[in-house]
Amino acid sequence: MHSPVGSLCMSSKEKEKILAVPTSRTNIAAGISVDREKCTGCGLCVSVCKDFSIEIKDGAVEVSDHPLFGCIGCGHCMAICPSGAIEVVGRACSPEDLFDLPDRKEAATYEQLHVLFQRRRSIREFKETPIENNLIEKILDASRTAPMGLPPSDVNVLVLNSRDTVRLFAEDFCSYLEGMKWMVSGWFLFLMRPFWGKENHDMFKNFIKPLLHAYTENMRKGVNLVSYDAPLAMYFYGSPYTDPADPIIAATYAMTAAEALGLGSCMIGGIHPFIQNGRKAKEFREKQGIKFASREGLFVIFGYPKVKYTKGIRRTFASIEEKQ
Ligand SMILES: Cc1cc2nc3c(=O)[nH]c(=O)nc-3n(C[C@H](O)[C@H](O)[C@H](O)COP(=O)(O)O)c2cc1C
Ligand code: SF4
Ligand code: SF4
Structure with missing residues (x-):
């Protein structure tokens, strides 16, 4: 079962007020919950979270107490988790937003x-x-x-x-x-x-x-x-x-x-x-x-164009410097 982790000593009202990066839509951090029964502790979610909002403790993921900004609701942890063990709700992100990525073969070359x-x-x-x-x-x-x-x-x-x-x-x-x-x-x-x-x-x-x-x-x-x-x-x-x-x-x-x-x-x-x-x-x-x-x-x-081009124009950048 999903339960909020890592913030156990906080009331839900206090938790709601955790400030994160402000936008015109919200300045509140998203809430993270983990289903410990499903979590294998593989650490994939931790590796993609650049906010350091989550960490592995005792073989399962937990909310860390040292996030960079507070969960920004990017959803990357949910998207990469192979077992559906982590959910993020808030900042206009929720598990309902997850969809299966189209196959690589269907992408434009x-x-x-x-x-x-x-x-x-x-x-x-x-x-x-x-x-x-x-x-x-x-x-x-x-x-x-x-x-x-x-x-x-x-x-x-x-x-x-x-x-x-x-x-x-x-x-x-x-x-x-x-x-x-x-x-x-x-x-x-x-x-x-x-x-x-x-x-x-x-x-x-x-x-x-x-x-x-x-x-x-x-x-x-x-x-x-x-x-x-x-x-x-x-x-x-x-x-x-x-x-x-x-x-x-x-x-x-x-x-x-x-x-x-x-x-x-x-x-x-x-x-x-x-x-x-x-x-x-x-x-x-x-x-x-x-x-x-x-x-x-x-x-x-x-x-809908009224004109039809048959030629393009090769464009250039002002500069390209390569450093090795
Ligand atoms: C940021 C940006 C602003 C532009 N503003 C105008 C504009 O105000 N009026 C206009 O006729 N074309 C505008 N253009 C179109 C450029 O003139 C056009 O991209 C350029 O001439 C290169 O032609 P191409 O897009 O066919 O390669 C703009 C293009 C960009 C990228
Ligand atoms: S939604 Fe983004 S910021 Fe929040 S815990 Fe997941 S990966 Fe980290
Ligand atoms: S990716 Fe999923 S299974 Fe792996 S540690 Fe994170 S929550 Fe647990």
Whole structure:
């Protein structure tokens, strides 16, 4: 029978309050229970727990009194246990989340994956055809498998699932930007230069400023350069707690899934940075149903491509240094 171990002198109420790494969803450690009759003491769970939440004592696993953070609910111990002897409940993780891993033979080969990556091009020209709900579900399902900094995932997704909704968002965004033009005015850039350095100054002057003007001036003429009137957009964003990489990784998975489903897609980095700071940004986020400001976030637009590429472009990294 599963019973909580290693915290026997604590009442369940006290145990509930063990603080662990905070996310926007919880700051409480998950609870660990072990069925001592099933546990063989093989130690596999201990070897995969990098929180040092569990240890082997007297031939069976126990909760340790020296965790790094407190059980983060990654579930790795349950997933590796050959006898189903350990269970973790909390931080959005429970034994019900376990599933049998598909066989290796069913996984894409390197060659298949590489072809999928090679075939992907950023698509900004879409047919008006709406995206079926089951495809949206599949994109989200695949994207949920992305690695995350710390469980439970602190990634939020805003789904804009029609051409009109995507368009309306872009129009609202451009109206909002009209009121933010001071951010790229000559006097503001001049004032800020000593504080934020040459690189930021160059980026603002030569990228952010023309981008903001291109967005707003084109939208005034009815041309949507923000989201290209795609029939589907997803905004992956975090919370003030989130590792900034998490939403970006989730967005990348979503893009790859879309490619596998025959959809074109494009990442849109030009929205997130503009809607983070200040009262007006907060009002904009609230109006759009965006729950948090976050360090990083990324829009991805999707749709059936109106154009067909027959050639790819070989890409390079800025540098690859190998050390041995
Ligand atoms: C983080 C990120 C942000 C991007 N933001 C935009 C954007 O705001 N607007 C746009 O048209 N394309 C955007 N792109 C698409 C890039 O322009 C595109 O990936 C690049 O030109 C390479 O082309 P490829 O994706 O076909 O290889 C973005 C791509 C990334 C990775
Ligand atoms: S869920 Fe993760 S952190 Fe918690 S005991 Fe298991 S392996 Fe360790
Ligand atoms: S992996 Fe399972 S059987 Fe092995 S020590 Fe951990 S709980 Fe016990």
